[in-house]
Amino acid sequence: MSMNSTTIKADSITEDERSTWIWNPWILVDNEIDALQFLENKRINKVYLQIDYEISRSVYQSFIEKATAKNILIYALAGETYWITENGMEYQNQLMDWLELYQREATEAQRFLGIHLDIEPYDTNIWSTKQTIAIQTYQQLVIHAKKKARPLKLTLELDIPFWYDEISYETKYGKGILSEWLINYSDGVTIMAYRDNSQDIIQIVKNEIEYAKRMGKKVVVGVETLKSAEGDLVSFSEEGEAYMDRQLKKVQKHFLKKQSFKGIAIHHLESWMEMRP
Numbered sequence: 001m002s003m004n005s006t007t008i009k010a011d012s013i014t015e016d017e018r019s020t021w022i023w024n025p026w027i028l029v030d031n032e033i034d035a036l037q038f039l040e041n042k043r044i045n046k047v048y049l050q051i052d053y054e055i056s057r058s059v060y061q062s063f064i065e066k067a068t069a070k071n072i073l074i075y076a077l078a079g080e081t082y083w084i085t086e087n088g089m090e091y092q093n094q095l096m097d098w099l100e101l102y103q104r105e106a107t108e109a110q111r112f113l114g115i116h117l118d119i120e121p122y123d124t125n126i127w128s129t130k131q132t133i134a135i136q137t138y139q140q141l142v143i144h145a146k147k148k149a150r151p152l153k154l155t156l157e158l159d160i161p162f163w164y165d166e167i168s169y170e171t172k173y174g175k176g177i178l179s180e181w182l183i184n185y186s187d188g189v190t191i192m193a194y195r196d197n198s199q200d201i202i203q204i205v206k207n208e209i210e211y212a213k214r215m216g217k218k219v220v221v222g223v224e225t226l227k228s229a230e231g232d233l234v235s236f237s238e239e240g241e242a243y244m245d246r247q248l249k250k251v252q253k254h255f256l257k258k259q260s261f262k263g264i265a266i267h268h269l270e271s272w273m274e275m276r277p
Contacts, residue, residue: 016252017220017263019046019190021077024270025055028063036063038273040070048077048116048190048265051095057102061110068109075157076112079119084126084137092141096148103152114155114187117145122161135178136171142185143173155187159222162193162204165211179208183217190265194224194234198250212260220262221251226271240276 020039022028027035039047047067049060064074078095082088095115103111119138121127126134142158149156164179173181183189191208193201205221212219223244228234236244248264255261266272 015045015263016261017046017265018042018044019048019220019222019263019265020044020272021048021050021265021268023050023077023268025050025052025059027270028059029055032063032066035269036066036070038269039067039072042266042272044072046073046075046265047269048075048118049112050077051098053094053098057105060102061106064111065107065109073113075114075116076154077116077118079117079159081120081123083119083141084121084124084134088137088141089144092145093148096145096152099154100152103154112154114157115145115149116157116159116190117142118159120159120161132169132171135167135169136173139169139171139173139181139185142182146185157188157190158182158186159190159192160208162191162208165207180211183208183212183215183219186217188218188220188262190220190222192222192224192267194222194228194230194267196223196233196236196239196244196247198247198254200233201247201251202254209255209258209260213258217260218262219260220265221255222265222267223248224267225275226268237271237275241272242277244275 067074076099080091083091099112099115119141121134121138124134146156160179160182164182165177167178169175169178169181191205193205195201195204201221201223205219209219224235225237226235227237232238252264
């Protein structure tokens, strides 16, 4: 069973990516048709799909096969803040074991094309009390994930907050700027650039896009549609979809000539579905 064609397919998006996160995969059990229709209507060509071990693998197989037929690439979404705690590697290994079995059982059209990790170490006490240890553990997870992804012929992507370019590290993996290390060690990053206007979004991602350009890497810019407790500036939930689309067009126009800019990701499916026009 050759997986080469799947690897090629993972790079098959030539136009800008238009991605979204599905954090609640039970929507595929309850409402697969509507979810697929929405993705198609919104011209989504890539989905980060949360792995839930309680959902039958056949549900994932069915959805990915239908999405593949619509030229939508599906990446396995996983990661929790607690992965950077003492036994965190076990949780990541559980994911990799699940993926290995899934990929083996699935047909080519049913397979994931990559792994998309969202690990947020800054939401732990370790980050505020022992930041160096938190960062080193996170780096270890990323290195280990890349190593596990390789034999599965899966690319590894990461969600990172926009402010990682302000975080310096000095760990056993060297020293430097955290965002730069993560761009180097992954196959691509999605920056959580959660602001509700184009000027702010452009400002907070420009360092990463510039660095990724020098390194020959790709960056996707992510925006928020979920109402945020952090204030009105974070999400497009108040302004609605038409306003969001206008702002995103400005972001895309600004970075049009930057080879490292790979597109836009909208967080996340269900809040976007409920957003006012």
